[in-house]
Amino acid sequence: MKHELGVIQDPEGDDCCPAPLEPPLSEAQAAALTRGFAALSDPARLRLFSLIASQPGQVCACSLVEPVGRSQPTVSHHLKVLYEAGLVDKERRGSWIWYWAVPGRIDELVAALGLPVHAGSSRP
Amino acid sequence: MKHELGVIQDPEGDDCCPAPLEPPLSEAQAAALTRGFAALSDPARLRLFSLIASQPGQVCACSLVEPVGRSQPTVSHHLKVLYEAGLVDKERRGSWIWYWAVPGRIDELVAALGLPVHAGSSRP
């Protein structure tokens, strides 16, 4: 016997597998979101982002190479990935390029997961 | 001439690159966190997680195969990755395995990024 919903709210139930659940995210939507999470799925990039995001102001690219222990081309590559994922923004000023975390971007990504609503989540 | 901080609060400044910023995350910490974000960095897994997380109760594995358009072994593999990343938990009941999103896990990951604090972020 099959039940009526792929989900159970009555975990005592004995049945399973109904009309197989509409995915809340399309493949295309998921692919787009994926770029955001994928940007944080590498230790070097995670450290770079956390380094940028945890600073009150902007960070010069030149001060990012040594802390993450990767070569300058590698850091440049990772910063590009973070930028293209919309997690950081940058601006050239003179010889240097300054980075900062895009406010609210993380919230966007998390919101798309469709988690049950909870106590507020707003970034200025 | 070099300035005093790798960070700028005075974007008009003309200098750069000081003592090169302590990374807030160690390589090991970053690697651990990475597993969480990496689990969400694939479209199939993102759809699976969103499918599970957006349901009020638990979800039977059998109702997850068709919506994501992957083969059963592939879905099984992805569910394992989500489980090992601590994003979902599961329980066998009879023939079927029921999944649910681990409450608060996403908040843990986001909190570790070191973003500037903002209006509340607490999950029951």
Next chain:
DNA sequence: CAGATGCATCGATATCCGTCAATATAGGGG
């Protein structure tokens, strides 16, 4: 214009990862 410096791009290499078909395991029902 010439040199120096910051950052990006290229080419090569090694590793990782998503995917499926085939097969194994495990529980339930006759």
Next chain:
DNA sequence: CCCCTATATTGACGGATATCGATGCATCTG
């Protein structure tokens, strides 16, 4: 016990990606 169904594991393959050295391009300084 044997079969059926649900989920997991294995093996193979193709494509993505992290990394670095070498090099290119841009900007500043003199």
